[in-house]
Amino acid sequence: MLQPDGRVPPAPRAWDRFRSPRRPLACGARGVPRAVRAGAWQGDRVTDSVPSGQAASGADLAGPSDPAGWLALPDVAERLDLSISKVHQMIRDRELLAVRRDGVRRVPADLVANRTVLKHLPGVLTLLADAGYDDEAALRWLYEPDDTLSGGTPAATLGGDHAREVKRRAQALGF
Numbered sequence: 001m002l003q004p005d006g007r008v009p010p011a012p013r014a015w016d017r018f019r020s021p022r023r024p025l026a027c028g029a030r031g032v033p034r035a036v037r038a039g040a041w042q043g044d045r046v047t048d049s050v051p052s053g054q055a056a057s058g059a060d061l062a063g064p065s066d067p068a069g070w071l072a073l074p075d076v077a078e079r080l081d082l083s084i085s086k087v088h089q090m091i092r093d094r095e096l097l098a099v100r101r102d103g104v105r106r107v108p109a110d111l112v113a114n115r116t117v118l119k120h121l122p123g124v125l126t127l128l129a130d131a132g133y134d135d136e137a138a139l140r141w142l143y144e145p146d147d148t149l150s151g152g153t154p155a156a157t158l159g160g161d162h163a164r165e166v167k168r169r170a171q172a173l174g175f
Contacts, residue, residue: 067108067143067155073098076107080115095122097142099135108139113159120163124154127170141170 003009076096077084090096091105096117098105111118128138142155151157154166 067110067139069109070101070106071109071112073105073107076112079112080117090117093122094125094129097121097125097135097138099139108143108155110155110159118158120158120167124158124167124170127167127174131170131173133173141173 071079073087074084077087080087082090087096091098096107097111098107100106111121124142125138128141133141142158143153145153149157149165150162151160154169157163157166
């Protein structure tokens with residue numbers, strides 16, 4: 001069908017189906033337009049496990065044996081000698097565990113040993129996430145007292161010689 005001025009209309013392009021008033025186009029590699037999702041930079045894995053209005057102290061949300069101390073994210077960045085954005089990336093990648101306490105995201109202090117994160121922590125957090133545990137449930141599991149472990153809790157044992165046993169137990173939760 002011809003346009004009113006007598007020209008032939010252009011053929012439809014593959015990316016035209018992404019056009020809508022709510023989804024603007026952006027150029028991807030080689031100038032090919034692609035659809036832009038709102039909030040794509042945040043990633044789908046970032047969640048706040050506890051709303052800031054709940055439990056001002058947060059003591060009733062953690063496991064029976066609460067961590068000895070908490071670090072705010074800027075303190076973690078300083079201790080690890082990283083930028084704050086890298087700490088946020090570590091939390092998204094499940095290399096580090098952070099939960100909300102008093103409206104602020106905090107990390108248990110004993111999970112950040114010296115100037116590094118505990119060696120086996122990222123693996124255990126991945127196993128717990130695969131088993132369906134959110135951040136709060138993972139924190140409760142890590143600090144649940146267990147007399148059969150040498151450290152008394154899985155979190156304390158991760159820093160010792162029996163970290164593989166903690167990983168085995170976390171893996172068994174998925175079955």
